[in-house]
Amino acid sequence: MQKTFLVSLALTFSIPLFSQSIKDLDFLIGSWEVEETIYPGTEKEYQEIGKRTCEYYLNGQFIKCESQTIVQKNGHERYYSYIINYDKKEECFRATNLAHDFPLHGQFKWFLDKDNQRIIAITPKNVIEDRFFRAVISYADPDKLVWNGWASMFKKDKDWVQIFNDVATRIE
Template sequence: MQKSLFLLLSILIAHTSFSQSIKDLNFLIGDWKVVETIYPGTEKEYQEIGKRTCEYYLNGSFIKCESLTVDQRNLRERSYAYIINYHKKEDVFLVTSLAHDFPLHGKHKWFLDKENKRINAISPKNVIEDRFFRATISYANEKKLVWNGWSSKFLNDKEWVQIFNDVTTKTD
């Protein structure tokens, strides 16, 4: 009886120590300077510069990241947010993105790659009508995160086009 109880406890402890939680994204917490290049390397390229603040939300079950950036072409402000939680059953981080100047809510899945210190993100469904989205967030340097995003028009060209490069530097 004691051996089986010990075995059961060992399995539970091992499983618990390897499972993920919202705390695995603790490196996001804080204030960040944002330099985002939209459509990098194309004739449409422009930058937005601003600030992002990430904090725990709803009793620590979520992380909320709010950003305010300024389009350097016309000095218009843009505000947007990410609401992030960990879905234990699917073993994935679920992210909803919201923007004041964009009518749709983006829904993304983030997969944490601890070995390569990267988050791989996808949109399980189209984000903008016929467009699909994927991204990577490198946290190899937790004081400087590099976000890269691509989109594809699935029914037309099926090519992935880089749509942003977001470099954030921790300020606190």
């Protein structure tokens, strides 16, 4: 009886409760109008407004989101992309950020929280020299994505500073 229980318990914990795939991020697919506030609530605050298009990429194994925004205070155009895939081994999504005006490539782990309809994003290592990054992307409204991001000097530092608020509204 005890051996049967232990075998059942072992099987229960070795079988994942649900399997994720890139299709779980299907809500990203489409065209979006973007309004991003950088350093919200500080003297450095400024806005970027533009468009973002997300589509499946590389035979449907990735999602590519390409954005073009204009910095409202100076008219500077920005181009940046996210390439996202699902990492079965790590059981998370991997998002790589590329920007035409920024030399470093951001690498993030995204954890999908289906119950709360959000993505929790973290950097596995420092992303901008000595800075660490975390974010929450809410997709509770299928026509609006709200993305808030914070940075900190050190992983364990309790002083996280909000560095952006990105609101994307579905165009199509």
